[in-house]
Amino acid sequence: MAKKPTKPTKPPIVRRSPPKAAKKAPTPQSKATKQDQVLALLRRQDGASIDEIVAATDWQPHSVRGFLSGAVKKRLGIDVISEKGEDGVRRYHIAALKA
Numbered sequence: 001m002a003k004k005p006t007k008p009t010k011p012p013i014v015r016r017s018p019p020k021a022a023k024k025a026p027t028p029q030s031k032a033t034k035q036d037q038v039l040a041l042l043r044r045q046d047g048a049s050i051d052e053i054v055a056a057t058d059w060q061p062h063s064v065r066g067f068l069s070g071a072v073k074k075r076l077g078i079d080v081i082s083e084k085g086e087d088g089v090r091r092y093h094i095a096a097l098k099a
Contacts, residue, residue, distance in 0.1 A: 034059070038067065039094075042080065047093030068092060 032040070034057045041048035041056060053064045072078050079095035 035067075035071065038064075039072070039078075042072075042092055042094045044093070047081075047083075047091040049089050049091050051089075053092075 037056050038048075038053055041053055050061050050064050053059070054061055057064070059067070068080055072080055080092050081095045082090055082092050084090045
């Protein structure tokens with residue numbers, strides 16, 4: 001009796017995924033991102049309160065505080081100053097703009 005080959009004689013079929021589409025160039029957005037909105041509020045002369053930022057972004061107050069400490073202070077490296085006014089409302093502003 002003849003010995004059976006242990007390896008297949010035909011080459012294996014290789015199935016390839018379809019080619020991926022090329023990345024498109026980013027298009028300029030007409031709307032500013034929420035990060036841009038918050039930074040614009042912080043750049044104002046009197047800064048912004050948590051309530052003003054919540055109204056502008058529809059975020060929860062704890063998300064605004066996390067954004068200020070995480071994204072603005074740590075990731076972007078922008079110094080944010082927090083001051084409590086005479087009316088008792090805490091306002092945040094970018095350090096370089098306040099004289």
